[in-house]
Amino acid sequence: GYIGLEMAEALVLRGLKVSLVEQADEVMNTLDADMGALVSAALEEAGVTLYRQESLQGFDVRSGHVKAVITDKREIPADMVILGMGVRPNSALAEQAGIPLGEKDAIKVNDRMQTDIENIWSAGDCVESFHLVSKKPFYVALGTVANKQGRVAGINIGGGHATFPGAVGTAISKICDVGVARTGLQAKEIESLGLSYVSSKIESKTRAGYYPDAQDITVKVLAESGSGRLLGGQIVGKGGAAKRVDVLATALHAGFGVQEMVHLDLSYAPPFSPVWDPVLIAVRQVLKKI
């Protein structure tokens, strides 16, 4: 996850020798594996040793100090261990109060951030959200969503009226020298909904190719087979590349199909983009497959 990778980056930049054990096929499992591989490459280039598809079995601890991490494949000497075990809502108090819980035991709220019990409101990393692409409840623990929910809850508690419609699953992170972003649904989420999809993955540049400091950017776009409805997108790239995911996030809010997106009037000048923005190049490629 984000925190584990960001810690690996921080420590390797401080000059420590860092190993990362990940039981999944690829790091950053909020991306599809083909995009996660780009993050692995950036970590390895920065000097992090990766052990993927390897399970943590335990620790060799002597006199209260860790000496090694034991996986199903090897023993890795270590002076310090950091566990990135994911995020779960701390909803025990709500459960004890009889407030209904939902996805991953997050607190159920309506679109005004009101729980099932009058005068009790909830917002942030404890609550269930609504996914505007899958149209199903989901759990997301991110500052942007929490902050928006807090604003809505505050307005309502203060006697106003505001609603929080939901989120599209946007997230961004910087891992070593690459930005990593995703929005909407990734391949395995689409599959679990029983939808069929097509995708394209393209490589382009953040600026006109001839312009100084043009950086690599890889964009993946996923769309529903037949209808062409945009389902999600992922970006890995240097510079501010990953922030371009916001165009895909906005398109998801709009419910756009890739047919409409191909003509999005995105900005172009050589210091900012190729003539066809990398996001639109990916959209054009996926359009050929629907």
Add this chain to the structure above:
Amino acid sequence: GYIGLEMAEALVLRGLKVSLVEQADEVMNTLDADMGALVSAALEEAGVTLYRQESLQGFDVRSGHVKAVITDKREIPADMVILGMGVRPNSALAEQAGIPLGEKDAIKVNDRMQTDIENIWSAGDCVESFHLVSKKPFYVALGTVANKQGRVAGINIGGGHATFPGAVGTAISKICDVGVARTGLQAKEIESLGLSYVSSKIESKTRAGYYPDAQDITVKVLAESGSGRLLGGQIVGKGGAAKRVDVLATALHAGFGVQEMVHLDLSYAPPFSPVWDPVLIAVRQVLKKI
């Protein structure tokens, strides 16, 4: 315009002493004057001498060489003069062929890029486009629009079927160390349509304030009074700040009101944005006024 300002930048960076004469109140009249003032400040900081609200009257030319530029207020010694006089479609050939012209004498085409005469197609800086916000024909001479139109014309000429729905008036440029972008309608365009609007202009940072290299970004958003429909936006800022205009452009394609935009699930992590993206901060401010 863009070309004049980009030339001024290029020459001052080469070490030349550069003066810029502009008859309008402010440079970059595709932005509202309050945003254009930020571009003026960047030009002056780079060493360009600006003469605004000043009209070119003529040149002092001796033995075939220019010696000075004469304005209605002064005489500016000069060894070289560059004229940035705007862009007009070169549609004389089409007019002679009897093809109807439209806005600013640009060639009229339907949404398949077909002129009024069978088997004659047109695309690019010569043709009239359709503005998806004003819902009226307009003339735009930009590479992105031309390229999209060329693709549509090519598909149709080749026997396929494609349409170009129009554009929202997005443009971006780098002037000295600031990026400058606009999309949709600016204040004077809204007024000329007889619409009433509210606007907000906010200052924020491109990254979390505590994160290294957080840069200044100013975002202006314009929305229709009453309905809250997004009408346009302008961004001036350092780093890649201006490219964020693409979120506003995509929202214009979607026909979003600022009420819906306030919950856009845009990406946040400290290296990329404050928790509330600057675009959303501007949207929140304008929402209070509609």
